[in-house]
Amino acid sequence: xxxxxxxxxxxxxxxxxxxxxxxxxxxxxxxxxxxxxxxxxxxxxxxxxxxxxxxxxxxxxxxxxxxxxxxxxxxxxxxxxxxxxxxxxxxxxxxxxxxxxxxxxxxxxxxxxxxxxxxxxxxxxxxxxxxxxxxxxxxxxxxxxxxxxxxxxxxxxxxxxxxxxxxxxxxxxxxxxxxxxxxxxxxxxxxxxxxxxxxxxxxxxxxxxxxxxxxxxxx
Numbered sequence: 001x002x003x004x005x006x007x008x009x010x011x012x013x014x015x016x017x018x019x020x021x022x023x024x025x026x027x028x029x030x031x032x033x034x035x036x037x038x039x040x041x042x043x044x045x046x047x048x049x050x051x052x053x054x055x056x057x058x059x060x061x062x063x064x065x066x067x068x069x070x071x072x073x074x075x076x077x078x079x080x081x082x083x084x085x086x087x088x089x090x091x092x093x094x095x096x097x098x099x100x101x102x103x104x105x106x107x108x109x110x111x112x113x114x115x116x117x118x119x120x121x122x123x124x125x126x127x128x129x130x131x132x133x134x135x136x137x138x139x140x141x142x143x144x145x146x147x148x149x150x151x152x153x154x155x156x157x158x159x160x161x162x163x164x165x166x167x168x169x170x171x172x173x174x175x176x177x178x179x180x181x182x183x184x185x186x187x188x189x190x191x192x193x194x195x196x197x198x199x200x201x202x203x204x205x206x207x208x209x210x211x212x213x214x215x216x217x218x219x
Contacts, residue, residue, distance in 0.1 A: 001026060002045070002059075007103060011094050017078035018103070019044065020111065021062060023071035034072045034116035035107075036218060037099065037132070039090075039125040041076025043203055051083065056207040064211060072218065073111055077103070079125070090124045091152065096131035104137065118142065118218050122206055126180065127152045134158050142213045144206045145169065145177040146184060153183055164191040165217040167209050169198035177201070192216060 001022040006015040019041055023033060038044055043051065044058040062074060077099060079086040089095050107113070118140045121129035126146035133141050134156060140163035166184060168177040178195065185191045194212070198205055 007106070009095075009098050009102075011098055012080075012089065014080060016098075016103070017041065017076075018107075019074075019076035019078075020107070021058070021074040021076075022111070023066065023073070025071075026112075030112070032112045032114040034118070034218060035075060035111075035113045036072055036214065037075045037077060037104075037117070037119040039077055039119065039121040039128055040079050040086075042078040042081075043122075044074075044076045052202055054203040054207070056203055056210055058207075058210065061211045061214065065214060070215070072214075073113060075107060087124055090128050091149070093128075093131050096128045099132060100135050100137070115139075116218070120144075120210075120213070121146070122203075123147050123201065126184075127156075130156045130158065130184070133162055133164075138162070140164055140217050142217055143167070143181075143184070144209065144213075145172055145201055146180045147173060147176055148180045148184070150183070153180075153187070156187075158188060160188065161190060162188060163217055164188045165194070165213045166191055167194045167206075167213060169200070169205070170195050171197065171199040172201050 003020045009016050044056050116139050117137050119129045119132045120142040122144040124147045126143045126148050129141045143166045145168050166181045168181045
């Protein structure tokens with residue numbers, strides 16, 4: 001059950017598209033569910049909505065996990081449609097602050113969310129996920145092929161016991177993803193790192209890896 005709407009973000013001077021995927025039995029049970037926030041929410045379900053024309057095909061992952069009795073609420077936070085603006089927003093803290101102070105309070109009043117809140121980010125969105133993780137409501141983060149500057153990494157202060165899962169290719173982005181991965185692990189010791197020899201940096205690679213990350217860390 002997929003719902004979609006927009007929330008005006010005045011600090012960013014744009015509307016943010018939100019997608020919410022609810023468990024199939026959501027309306028038939030009083031249960032409260034864990035919540036997974038996906039940054040770059042435009043890349044989750046349909047190829048035609050994705051920047052590069054390939055989505056994460058998240059619906060298939062959700063169905064697989066649900067068949068195993070592992071249900072959650074999946075929230076997509078779409079990035080700015082302009083790629084340059086997307087990069088700017090993901091290298092600042094305004095979006096993360098808006099998610100914490102506006103989007104999450106609104107969604108938690110509308111949907112039955114329990115205390116297990118996580119975020120998922122790919123590539124340069126990793127910094128925003130780390131900023132979110134500074135807030136105590138987040139219990140863990142999943143990063144695919146993180147790309148983060150040294151200065152941005154030094155600016156975050158995260159509780160050391162937060163759980164994290166990082167998946168990266170050994171030669172991806174000339175080794176920069178792997179370098180970011182181990183730099184993050186230095187400040188987050190409770191991190192499971194998965195590395196392989198892939199060098200592609202796109203949704204085609206990440207979509208087959210989402211299930212393992214969610215299965216390990218969240219569900």
